[in-house]
Amino acid sequence: MSTDFNKLSLFFDSTRAQEYNVDIVNLLVHHLLPLLEYLFFAGLIGAVPVIVITAIKTAQSMLEED
Amino acid sequence: MLTFISYWRAAAIVLNDLGSSAFYAGGIAEQAVGKSAPWFILGVMLFAFAVRSVYVESCSMFTRGGVYRVVKEALGGTFAKLSVSALMFDYILTGPISGVSAGQYIAGLINELFAAADAHGWIPRAMHAMFHGTPQLDVNHAAAAFAVLVTVYYWWENIKGIEESSDKALRVMQITTVMVVILMGWAIYTVLHNGSPLPPLPIPQNLHFSPEALGFLKNTDIAKSFGLFGIIIAFGHSVLAMSGEESLAQVNREIASPKLRNLKRAALIIAIFSFVFTGLGSLLAVMIIPDEVRVPLYKDNLISGMAMYMVGPHVLKLVFRAFVVVVGFLILSGAINTSIIGSNGVLNRVSEDGVLTDWFRRPHKRFGTSYRIINLIVGMQLLTVIASRGNVYVLGEAYAFGVIWSFTFNSLAMLVLRFKYKGERGWRVPPNIKIGNIEIPIGLAAVHLVLLSTAIVNLFTKEVATVAGAAFSLAFFFIFTVSERVNKRKFAHVEQQMKEHFQLLHQDTIGREEVQVRAGNVLVTVRDYNTLNHLRWALEKTNPHDTDIVVMEARLTGYGSADRDLAMEQIFSDYEQTLFTKAVSIAESYGKTISLLVVPARDVWSAIAQTANSMESSAVVSGLSSKMTGEEQAFKLGQAWEAMPEPKRQFVFQVVRPDSTVETYRIGPHTPTMKTEDVHLVHRIWLDIKKIQGTEDIHHSDIVTLALTRLSRDYNLDKDDVLKNLKKGVRGQAPKSSSFVREPDTEGTQKRTDGPRREQPMPPVTGPR
Numbered sequence: 001m002s003t004d005f006n007k008l009s010l011f012f013d014s015t016r017a018q019e020y021n022v023d024i025v026n027l028l029v030h031h032l033l034p035l036l037e038y039l040f041f042a043g044l045i046g047a048v049p050v051i052v053i054t055a056i057k058t059a060q061s062m063l064e065e066d
Numbered sequence: 067m068l069t070f071i072s073y074w075r076a077a078a079i080v081l082n083d084l085g086s087s088a089f090y091a092g093g094i095a096e097q098a099v100g101k102s103a104p105w106f107i108l109g110v111m112l113f114a115f116a117v118r119s120v121y122v123e124s125c126s127m128f129t130r131g132g133v134y135r136v137v138k139e140a141l142g143g144t145f146a147k148l149s150v151s152a153l154m155f156d157y158i159l160t161g162p163i164s165g166v167s168a169g170q171y172i173a174g175l176i177n178e179l180f181a182a183a184d185a186h187g188w189i190p191r192a193m194h195a196m197f198h199g200t201p202q203l204d205v206n207h208a209a210a211a212f213a214v215l216v217t218v219y220y221w222w223e224n225i226k227g228i229e230e231s232s233d234k235a236l237r238v239m240q241i242t243t244v245m246v247v248i249l250m251g252w253a254i255y256t257v258l259h260n261g262s263p264l265p266p267l268p269i270p271q272n273l274h275f276s277p278e279a280l281g282f283l284k285n286t287d288i289a290k291s292f293g294l295f296g297i298i299i300a301f302g303h304s305v306l307a308m309s310g311e312e313s314l315a316q317v318n319r320e321i322a323s324p325k326l327r328n329l330k331r332a333a334l335i336i337a338i339f340s341f342v343f344t345g346l347g348s349l350l351a352v353m354i355i356p357d358e359v360r361v362p363l364y365k366d367n368l369i370s371g372m373a374m375y376m377v378g379p380h381v382l383k384l385v386f387r388a389f390v391v392v393v394g395f396l397i398l399s400g401a402i403n404t405s406i407i408g409s410n411g412v413l414n415r416v417s418e419d420g421v422l423t424d425w426f427r428r429p430h431k432r433f434g435t436s437y438r439i440i441n442l443i444v445g446m447q448l449l450t451v452i453a454s455r456g457n458v459y460v461l462g463e464a465y466a467f468g469v470i471w472s473f474t475f476n477s478l479a480m481l482v483l484r485f486k487y488k489g490e491r492g493w494r495v496p497p498n499i500k501i502g503n504i505e506i507p508i509g510l511a512a513v514h515l516v517l518l519s520t521a522i523v524n525l526f527t528k529e530v531a532t533v534a535g536a537a538f539s540l541a542f543f544f545i546f547t548v549s550e551r552v553n554k555r556k557f558a559h560v561e562q563q564m565k566e567h568f569q570l571l572h573q574d575t576i577g578r579e580e581v582q583v584r585a586g587n588v589l590v591t592v593r594d595y596n597t598l599n600h601l602r603w604a605l606e607k608t609n610p611h612d613t614d615i616v617v618m619e620a621r622l623t624g625y626g627s628a629d630r631d632l633a634m635e636q637i638f639s640d641y642e643q644t645l646f647t648k649a650v651s652i653a654e655s656y657g658k659t660i661s662l663l664v665v666p667a668r669d670v671w672s673a674i675a676q677t678a679n680s681m682e683s684s685a686v687v688s689g690l691s692s693k694m695t696g697e698e699q700a701f702k703l704g705q706a707w708e709a710m711p712e713p714k715r716q717f718v719f720q721v722v723r724p725d726s727t728v729e730t731y732r733i734g735p736h737t738p739t740m741k742t743e744d745v746h747l748v749h750r751i752w753l754d755i756k757k758i759q760g761t762e763d764i765h766h767s768d769i770v771t772l773a774l775t776r777l778s779r780d781y782n783l784d785k786d787d788v789l790k791n792l793k794k795g796v797r798g799q800a801p802k803s804s805s806f807v808r809e810p811d812t813e814g815t816q817k818r819t820d821g822p823r824r825e826q827p828m829p830p831v832t833g834p835r
Contacts (some may be wrong), residue, residue, distance in 0.1 A: 040519035046512025061330035
């Protein structure tokens with residue numbers, strides 16, 4: 001996968017620094033971001049019971065007497 | 067006086083922030099990700115249940131369970147300052163985005179009315195010529211102007227105080243609910259009538275990102291073949307729909323008892339309302355408003371667009387649109403209010419911890435509010451409005467940065483706290499699995515993973531948010547760090563942690579009216595802020611609906627200085643500030659109201675007796691003195707009571723020991739306690755008298771009266787003889803004073819379960835005779 005980060009000049013002045021940071025962003029884009037995909041979807045699946053149980057338990061609080 | 071609000075009011079304050087996003091979140095998300103955006107908004111609103119669950123857990127652990135406190139406990143001061151900086155970015159932007167959005171709705175309606183009037187030829191020619199056609203407002207500039215006006219209005223409201231603000235929030239939400247019911251009902255009818263199709267499903271091939279929506283990734287290959295990754299990007303662009311959760315933590319300290327239950331109730335109300343209004347509203351908007359006008363014309367006032375494309379007569383639609391605009395104006399301006407309240411709460415909390423200098427928290431002379439913090443917040447909001455020039459999309463993009471990062475820090479901190487503090491909590495984010503002694507917080511970890519991954523992806527895809535948010539947060543972080551160092555140097559010798567500022571009201575006399583409490587209140591005397599167990603006991607046993615609690619400190623003053631000459635600083639010193647801060651903190655944790663009182667006095671016991679008398683207190687609650695027994699304390703108070711001039715009232719004096727057992731005494735004249743054999747003797751005499759005819763009207767009390775009259779006569783005739791007989795009867799049990807008596811149920815060390823007692827009816831009393 002090729003990369004072309006035109007916007008990087010916004011952050012880095014020297015060409016050398018730019019090349020170095022392109023590598024870092026390249027690494028991030030191709031290795032970190034796909035990893036986030038797994039984390040996100042694993043979290044999303046895990047959040048389903050949180051949502052269901054929280055909804056039920058908070059609804060029960062409405063029926064409780066003070 | 068410390069006051070608390072109901073869960074309805076709490077929900078209303080939070081919904082003024084959270085619910086208001088329905089007016090702009092859908093439009094912003096659609097501009098970023100395309101027509102599938104409503105599905106993501108719905109998903110975010112469902113996920114908000116989980117985020118709220120994390121906040122409820124944090125609030126169950128800390129009364130002021132906002133991001134700052136939680137992160138500080140879990141990850142330390144540096145992370146806490148970072149997280150609160152992100153949160154401040156969120157809060158500062160809530161005001162401008164809400165104000166500008168309200169302005170967009172109003173300007174849109176005005177332009178629509180101009181167009182309608184022009185179509186009927188009602189616009190004068192001169193005006194027509196002046197505008198080179200139909201008069202139209204510059205929507206963005208008009209929106210910015212509205213935002214400035216409303217922000218200034220709420221600035222003044224907050225300077226005046228929160229109680230008034232929560233009233234307004236409740237009223238705004240009541241009107242909004244009416245609008246939401248009509249909107250939903252009419253929209254569903256329209257959808258069924260028109261047979262409108264659902265928006266395209268939220269799958270990668272249906273996502274159409276604008277170049278701005280890809281941020282730093284727009285020139286990468288990943289932008290062309292993002293696949294499932296696109297789902298996260300889209301989710302990240304919709305996350306601003308759940309902004310406002312932190313307000314729940316800020317409002318928590320104001321929620322009345324039972325605090326946790328009321329917090330859960332508020333959370334449920336917020337969840338249902340925001341899911342229906344923001345989630346379903348966004349979905350129905352895309353189904354009702356035609357594609358060709360939705361983004362070009364109604365992107366910044368989506369609900370107005372819904373009103374205009376409902377099924378029905380045009381006039382009715384126009385009237386409903388006007389109603390939508392009025393409600394939008396109210397709720398969005400309410401969000402400005404909430405943002406000011408929230409920021410004020412956060413900065414106050416930070417300031418209490420010495421992170422901001424004490425200067426910021428000085429109360430307003432007239433209203434007692436932390437006006438300097440409010441001025442700072444509102445100043446920043448006004449600057450943001452002017453800088454944005456009324457562009458909602460730019461504000462919305464930037465806004466999401468603070469929202470997602472404050473949530474991420476909070477969930478991470480709660481995760482860490484699960485392992486750091488394993489004690490009981492009122493609420494735990496479900497589900498949790500226990501393997502041996504180790505509890506695995508699956509639910510909490512899952513919520514954190516979603517938030518963390520979204521926050522990181524947002525860093526890449528939200529260019530404006532990343533640059534502006536990072537710059538703002540770092541600037542705030544820098545201010546906090548420098549301010550904290552200055553504070554530490556300044557107060558190196560004094561413990562400055564957690565001090566409230568109090569608005570002091572000087573009164574020459576003490577009375578119920580001045581303190582605004584009802585008769586029969588409970589007076590809790592405090593002296594040492596390390597021993598306030600008796601205040602906890604009183605709060606536990608007292609129902610604030612029936613009985614008020616007054617926390618009183620008798621401040622010893624020297625002879626020779628008239629009380630009125632004492633400066634406020636002499637009466638309410640740093641010590642009182644710390645003492646009352648602790649008292650307020652304890653009361654907050656119970657969600658029960660207390661009134662605070664400092665009484666300058668030359669004798670503590672006189673001050674307590676006189677205050678209880680003039681406040682018409684039914685009970686005085688004290689901690690056990692380190693120098694005296696409970697009985698000795700009661701004796702001193704009894705003596706002070708005897709020395710008081712008439713009129714004087716009886717009251718109960720309760721001494722709470724460190725182990726929470728209680729000794730109860732009656733102060734003042736009391737029903738004499740009679741031995742069982744004495745009662746039997748009276749009864750036997752009465753039975754004997756009853757045998758004689760014409761004695762039907764004689765009662766037990768008449769026998770006692772006669773006996774006492776004879777005793778009095780004998781005493782006058784021969785005091786020594788009477789005293790000799792009395793001493794014979796009570797030797798070894800003589801009370802030190804007749805002005806107090808101890809109640810029998812507290813002789814042992816058993817824990818009392820009843821509350822501080824009312825004076826009437828008098829319970830039977832036995833004890834020293």
